[in-house]
Amino acid sequence: MxxxxxxxxxxxxxxxxxxxxxxxxxxxxxxxxxxxxxxxxxxxxxxxxxxxxxxxxxxxxxxxxxxxxxxxxxxxxxxxxxxxxxxxxxxxxxxxxxxxxxxxxxxxxxxxxxxxxxDSAGNKDEGAGDQGIMFGFACDETPDLMPATLDYSHKILERLAADRHSGAAPFLEPDAKSQVTLRFKDGVPVEATAVVVSTQHKAGYHEGAQDAELKAYVKKAVGEILPAGFVTENTKFHINPTGKFEIGGPDGDAGLTGRKIIVDTYGGAAPHGGGAFSGKDPTKVDRSAAYVTRYLAKNVVAAGLAKRCTIQIAYAIGVSEPLSLYVDTHGTGTASDAALEAAITKVAADKLGGLTPRGIRTGLGLNKPIYAKTAAYGHFGRKPEGDLFPWERTDLAEALKAALA
Structure with a gap:
């Protein structure tokens, strides 16, 4: 690393x-x-x-x-x-x-x-809805155990949307993109070197005093989202760098389900198996297995067993048991990756009922209408509340430590 x-x-x-x-x-x-x-x-x-x-x-x-x-x-x-x-x-x-x-x-x-x-039938358990590989990841860069660059990119846009809905920023329209570049020292983020925000706006907010108002608002919002000291004299801001952004959303460009899979997951800080999440019920392992591997990786980091953890899992269509489970702690683990694989398999069997599609969706409670909330600002790094985001809980940490004892 x-x-x-x-x-x-x-x-x-x-x-x-x-x-x-x-x-x-x-x-x-x-x-x-x-x-x-x-x-x-x-x-x-x-x-x-x-x-x-x-x-x-x-x-x-x-x-x-x-x-x-x-x-x-x-x-x-x-x-x-x-x-x-x-x-x-x-x-x-x-x-x-x-x-x-x-x-x-x-x-x-x-x-x-x-x-x-x-479908399950006779002695046959429910099989995976498709073949494929799925990845889960966690790291200790933020309290949410997410890559810091993505976490702050999400939070900037959440802030803009909240202010738009509340009326605090009435000049904003719904379409927006953000990008955060951080400098890491000794593996820890210490400074924002660049922040890009492109936001759709009301008519006229690309020139004169109105343009200045929009840019001042965005800089202030960014400064309140990023940790103290991250915005320095070296930080470069690019706010609506193309100038005018009045035509946006589906009128400005066509939209399709599943085209923002890196935004949805780890912002490029971890591998991605290629399958999108949105629009799929939880029998589809593209979705459910990505959730359970995030759940397991997050608990590994929350337990202090690693600073970074990537988990890969693989399935064949119609087959219930996963074909493989792979753990990589990137040299930061307190136990061997092979020992963690064994511990994860045991804990998943004890606490979830295994890593079959049925075990995942029943163990995490995924057969509920909980997905509309996942479809913007990332599927991971969110706060588990009630039935929402159960894969973000850290309730397996003690069991994982015990399995390694």
Missing amino acids: RNDYVFTSESVSEGHPDKVSDQISDAIVDLFLSKDPEARVACETLTTTQRVVLAGEVRGKGMIDKDGHWEDGAQEEIQHIVRETVKRIGYEQAGFHWQDLLFENHLHPQSADIAQGV
Whole structure:
């Protein structure tokens, strides 16, 4: 591991066109799970100028009947959820308005060939919804045990969105991006060398006194988010570096579900298996296995067993048990990585019921409508509250230490 370096991560706001798509897809997942905890959903969303299009495959009581037909009122409920999601984000613009946008629903019943491989039957346990590799990561750079560059990038945009919704920054519009570059010394972040914020704004806020007001507001918000001393005379700010940013969101660029997977996870500080999360029910290991590996990696770091921890897991479609489990503590572990692999396997079996798709989703309580909240500002580094973000708990720390004793 290098000790002295400069690293960058980016985030995008809830109003970014890809994030609008993610939030709509996850709102559909929540709708299906609210009616049937065993629902199957793979929902993709396209957003563009005054249009939202859904496609994918679904199955669930209360929405699709046993013959594969829509239940009465189901499609109207889907459309209502889509419009309410866009309204909550704040889009009431000529090019994208929650009330006026055109909506198309091309969701269809789940393939029977996929269903027979994934569903439990007889002595066969529920299998993975697809093949693939998933990664979890944690580090001690922030109290949330997340990479600092990504954590601060998220928090800057959360602050801008909160001020926009409250009216404290009425000149802001929903679409925004941030990027934070930090200098690390002895492996610890010590200074922001660059901060980039591009935010959609009301008409006129790209020139004169109004431009100065917007830039002063963003600098103040950044200074309040970053730790004391991180903004120095060496910090370079790039605020709306292209100048005017009035046309944004799906009107400025098309959005698709699943295109911000690095923003969703670790900001480039850890590997990614390539599978997106949003729009997928928890039988899909792209989502559930990424959550459980984050859960396990976070508990390793929270237990003081490593300063950094990466976990990889792999599955085959229709097969319940994982093909492999790999742990890398990057030379920071207090026990060998092989010993941690054995401890993690034991603790997962004892506390979750194993690392099968069923064990993960029942052990973490994933069969609930908890996903719309995940679809902006990262799936990780969030506060576990009630049923939300159960993979962010650190309640396995003592069990992991005991398993290594």
